[in-house]
Structure formats: structure tokens, C-alpha cells
Amino acid sequence: MICLIPTPNLMGKIGFLFPLMVLLLLPxxxxxxxxxxxxxxTDQLALxxxxxxxxxxxxxxxxxxxxxxxxxxNWIGVTCGSRHQRVTALNFSAMSLTGxxxxxxxxLSFLAWLDIHNNSFQGSLPIELANLxxxxxxxxxxxxxxxxxxxxxxxxxxxxxxxxxxxxxxGVIPSTLGNLSKLEILILDYNNLKGPIPAAVGNLSNLKWxxxxxxYLSGCNWIPFSIFNVFIxxxxxxxxxxxxxxxxxxxxxxxxxxxxxY
Ligand SMILES: *[C@@H]1O[C@H](CO)[C@@H](O)[C@H](O)[C@H]1NC(C)=O
Ligand SMILES: *[C@@H]1O[C@H](CO)[C@@H](O)[C@H](O)[C@H]1NC(C)=O
Ligand SMILES: *[C@@H]1O[C@H](CO)[C@@H](O)[C@H](O)[C@H]1NC(C)=O
Ligand SMILES: *[C@@H]1O[C@H](CO)[C@@H](O)[C@H](O)[C@H]1NC(C)=O
Ligand SMILES: *[C@@H]1O[C@H](CO)[C@@H](O)[C@H](O)[C@H]1NC(C)=O
Ligand SMILES: *[C@@H]1O[C@H](CO)[C@@H](O)[C@H](O)[C@H]1NC(C)=O
Ligand SMILES: *[C@@H]1O[C@H](CO)[C@@H](O)[C@H](O)[C@H]1NC(C)=O
Ligand SMILES: *[C@@H]1O[C@H](CO)[C@@H](O)[C@H](O)[C@H]1NC(C)=O
Ligand SMILES: *[C@@H]1O[C@H](CO)[C@@H](O)[C@H](O)[C@H]1NC(C)=O
Numbered sequence: 001m002i003c004l005i006p007t008p009n010l011m012g013k014i015g016f017l018f019p020l021m022v023l024l025l026l027p028x029x030x031x032x033x034x035x036x037x038x039x040x041x042t043d044q045l046a047l048x049x050x051x052x053x054x055x056x057x058x059x060x061x062x063x064x065x066x067x068x069x070x071x072x073x074n075w076i077g078v079t080c081g082s083r084h085q086r087v088t089a090l091n092f093s094a095m096s097l098t099g100x101x102x103x104x105x106x107x108l109s110f111l112a113w114l115d116i117h118n119n120s121f122q123g124s125l126p127i128e129l130a131n132l133x134x135x136x137x138x139x140x141x142x143x144x145x146x147x148x149x150x151x152x153x154x155x156x157x158x159x160x161x162x163x164x165x166x167x168x169x170x171g172v173i174p175s176t177l178g179n180l181s182k183l184e185i186l187i188l189d190y191n192n193l194k195g196p197i198p199a200a201v202g203n204l205s206n207l208k209w210x211x212x213x214x215x216y217l218s219g220c221n222w223i224p225f226s227i228f229n230v231f232i233x234x235x236x237x238x239x240x241x242x243x244x245x246x247x248x249x250x251x252x253x254x255x256x257x258x259x260x261x262y
Contacts, residue, residue, distance in 0.1 A: 056098035089113035
């Protein structure tokens with residue numbers, strides 16, 4: 001199948017921007033928020049249910065520390081906002097935890113920061129998470145999540161950073177992502193995503209980082225022309241199968257790129 005791809009333009013941009021790839025290794029900055037309704041007991045219950053869904057905690061982080069004798073706000077990995085005394089941030093990155101995400105987590109209505117990257121959480125994500133309307137930062141990278149890429153991610157209208165890389169998400173990239181007008185970072189590499197990049201991605205006018213390689217994105221017009229809106233301000237954009245430095249520069253990149261069209 002022959003597809004029209006504006007490749008020279010693409011190559012120029014990626015070649016030029018390549019040194020910035022190094023920045024990927026740096027942790028992103030973020031923020032927390034708060035505002036006002038249920039209470040901290042709701043949050044405590046949600047986290048106790050989460051704890052009960054953790055099936056393996058080799059270093060006993062949660063087992064010994066998440067005790068009802070202490071305030072939720074003093075639990076390891078939990079941050080509360082000072083104004084409303086509700087949970088605003090969760091950070092369980094790299095704790096070697098195995099488990100699933102329960103629907104109760106969607107009750108953390110003040111949550112702005114959710115980072116559980118680099119663990120072994122698995123299963124699919126419950127739709128109740130769509131209630132986390134204050135989320136600004138969501139990092140599920142490097143776990144074993146599976147199931148279709150949830151289209152309800154379009155509910156996170158405050159979201160600035162979304163990391164889902166290194167999981168087993170399937171299906172297509174939902175066009176509802178076009179609703180995330182504040183999104184600056186979208187990292188989806190190393191999953192099992194297929195199909196084209198939705199044209200709606202071209203509407204993400206604040207996007208600075210877009211990494212989609214190591215998936216099965218394909219099809220004629222899998223790169224919509226609207227993506228060039230993103231190029232204008234994107235500092236980092238990797239679409240597909242970048243294997244080595246050699247491949248990124250020059251003809252070999254072009255060949256790899258075209259071979260991926262089927
Ligand atoms: C939270 O609200 C419930 C009722 O919805 C109440 O029973 C409980 O005492 C409250 N807890 C705190 C810590 O205010
Ligand atoms: C839980 O961990 C936090 C942060 O490391 C610590 O400040 C707190 O004392 C611990 N609480 C318990 C009950 O071990
Ligand atoms: C999250 O937790 C990890 C490990 O406990 C720590 O290294 C990292 O600085 C934390 N990140 C934030 C934003 O608190
Ligand atoms: C990921 O977690 C493993 C242990 O679970 C640790 O050895 C590794 O350094 C972590 N990597 C990052 C980038 O956090
Ligand atoms: C929280 O969420 C769960 C499941 O989504 C629900 O059953 C529960 O009633 C909710 N509310 C509270 C206050 O825990
Ligand atoms: C992913 O997890 C594995 C195993 O825990 C670890 O060795 C690796 O460093 C992690 N990578 C990142 C990017 O966190
Ligand atoms: C994805 O699923 C495959 C097959 O079930 C498995 O071999 C692989 O380890 C999984 N990868 C992740 C990151 O969970
Ligand atoms: C997001 O965008 C889609 C169209 O792509 C629209 O149908 C949907 O109602 C929007 N809102 C949410 C919350 O996903
Ligand atoms: C992009 O946004 C504009 C204005 O909000 C809207 O009319 C258009 O349908 C969107 N395009 C896509 C592909 O979602």
C-alpha cells in the first residue's frame with residue numbers, strides 16, 4: 001500500500017530536536033491543587049481499598065505504614081492539601097508493588113497528582129477514575145496495565161502530563177484526547193496500540209512532548225495532517241520505531257518509517 005507521508009519535513013524536525021531526547025530521562029515537574037466537598041474519611045477508605053488490592057508489597061511499605069492509627073495524610077506516598085485536608089497527591093513510584101487499581105480510587109476528588117510508575121500494577125483501569133477531574137499529572141508508566149486505551153481519559157480536562165509508556169494497553173488512541181487542551185506531555189511508547197493517530201491530537205495546542213514509538217500504529221493517513229499544528233511548538237516528537245541513532249538521521253530513518261506502512 002502506498003501512503004503519502006510528508007517525511008522530509010518530519011525528518012528535519014526530529015533530526016534537529018534529537019538532542020532534547022536526553023531530557024526525557026529527567027523527571028517532569030508538577031503541582032498539586034485543592035478546592036472543596038466530601039471529607040478525608042472518603043479518601044482514607046479509598047486508600048484502604050487500594051491497599052487491599054495490593055497483592056505483593058515486598059518491602060512492606062503499605063502493610064506497616066498505612067495504619068488507621070495514623071492520619072492518612074502521614075501515610076507514606078500520600079500528600080494532603082493544607083486548605084481542605086484532602087488527598088491531593090499519591091506517589092508510589094518504584095515501590096515494587098503488584099496489584100490492581102480499585103474503582104474506589106475515583107473517590108479521591110481532590111487528587112491532582114497520581115504517580116505509580118515503575119511497579120507491577122496490572123489489569124484494566126476502572127472507569128470511576130474518570131471522576132478525578134482535578135488531575136494534572138498522571139504517570140502509570142512501566143507497569144503491566146492492559147485493556148483498551150480508555151476513551152474516558154478525555155475527562156481529565158486539567159491534565160498536563162500523561163505517561164502510559166511501558167504497559168500493555170491495546171486498541172486505538174482515542175480521539176477524546178483532543179479534549180485535553182492543557183496537555184503538554186503525552187508519552188505512550190511501548191504499548192500495543194494500533195491504528196492511526198487521531199486527528200484530534202493536532203488540537204492539543206500546548207503539547208510539547210509526544211512519544212508514540214514502539215506501538216503498532218499504522219494505516220494510510222495514520223499521521224494526520226493536523227499533527228503539523230503540534231510540530232510548531234512541540235519540543236519532542238517521536239512517532240514510530242526509532243531503533244538507534246543511526247536510524248534517526250538520514251535515509252535509514254526514512255526507510256524504517258516507510259516500511260512501517262502496511
Ligand atoms: C466525614 O463525613 C461523614 C459523613 O459523610 C462523617 O460521618 C464523618 O465523621 C466525617 N469525617 C470527618 C473526619 O470529618
Ligand atoms: C509512615 O511513613 C512516613 C513517611 O516515611 C513516616 O513519616 C511515618 O512516621 C510512618 N508512619 C508509621 C506509622 O510508620
Ligand atoms: C516519589 O517517590 C519516589 C520514591 O519514593 C521519590 O524518589 C520521588 O522523589 C517522589 N516524587 C515526588 C514528586 O514526590
Ligand atoms: C524501577 O524499579 C526497580 C525496582 O523495582 C529499580 O531497580 C529501578 O531503578 C527503578 N527505575 C526507575 C527509573 O525508577
Ligand atoms: C467510593 O467509590 C466506591 C466504588 O466506586 C463506592 O462504592 C463508594 O460508595 C464511594 N463512596 C465513598 C464515600 O466511599
Ligand atoms: C521498569 O521496571 C523495571 C523492573 O522493575 C526496571 O528495571 C526499569 O528500570 C524500569 N524502567 C523505568 C523507565 O522505570
Ligand atoms: C504484555 O503482555 C505480554 C503477553 O501477555 C507479556 O509477555 C508482556 O510481559 C506484557 N508486558 C508488560 C509490560 O506487561
Ligand atoms: C471529548 O471529545 C469527544 C469527541 O472527540 C466528545 O464526544 C466528548 O463528549 C468530549 N468530552 C469528554 C469528557 O470526553
Ligand atoms: C479541533 O478543535 C476545533 C475547535 O474546538 C473543533 O471544531 C474540531 O472539531 C477539533 N478537531 C478534531 C479533529 O477534534
